[in-house]
Amino acid sequence: MASRGDTRQRIQDVALELFAEKGYEKTSLREIAERLDVTKAALYYHFKTKEDILMALFQSLGAPLDELVEWGKRQPRTLEMKKELLARYSQALQGAAALFRFMQENQATIKDLSLGETFKNRMFAMVDLLRDEDGSLEDQVRCATALFSIHAGLFALKDMDATPEEKQKAVLTVAQELIVAAHHGA
Structure with a gap:
């Protein structure tokens, strides 16, 4: 049972x-x-209600991201930590791909239920862990772009001829290269 x-x-x-x-x-x-x-x-x-189901989905699939932010806050802001943060984030998104597809296709609903605000706050927290406040504007853009390139990879590469693992690895490589470039610019 x-x-x-x-x-x-x-x-x-x-x-x-x-x-x-x-x-x-x-x-x-x-x-x-x-x-x-x-x-x-x-x-x-x-x-x-459907809203109750959706809220539970966001809580259960958002919990690993919240844990990742908390982990990142406890780490020194080294290049290795930032690369690891991106690797863990990429892995967490693989388990939440269906939720991200839903969010992409139902943006009005997300906004109406104020779930978008929670997600946006998580993203700002992640970007803050990746960027250096005293870095150049270009380097701060690289850090934000690194994070969002992992999101884009879920959608932009869906029709490419590669396995999900190959796509995930390629996207993570590019994201980490952006972090390295931002780190060397600092």
Whole structure:
């Protein structure tokens, strides 16, 4: 028998799949229940609204990013730490690719639910860990671009002829090269 935690996770997985396929607004709780082969009452036991499901998704998939920011804050601001931060971030995004696809395709919903503000704050915290305040403007741009190039890689490379691992490695290499260039400019 599945535990309550497993059921909640299944609901989140199926909901995210449907949100990505059809869009958040066009997905109903009934459709989520049908895809799970459960009653709406069973679904309501775990989540009362679609917004509750979406908030839980952001919390569970955002937790590794919050942990990464906290880890980065405890480290000395060395080039190696920044490269490691990018490597860990790249790895964390692989587990959240479906959520990022959802965010890309449902930006109005994200804004309406103020989830975008939480995400934006996480990104600012990450950029702050990568950049040197006394670095040149160009070097600070390199640091921000390094982080966002990892995001872009999830979308821009989706149709390229390479394995997901090859794409991830290529994007991480470019992101780390930007950090090295910014570090040498400091």
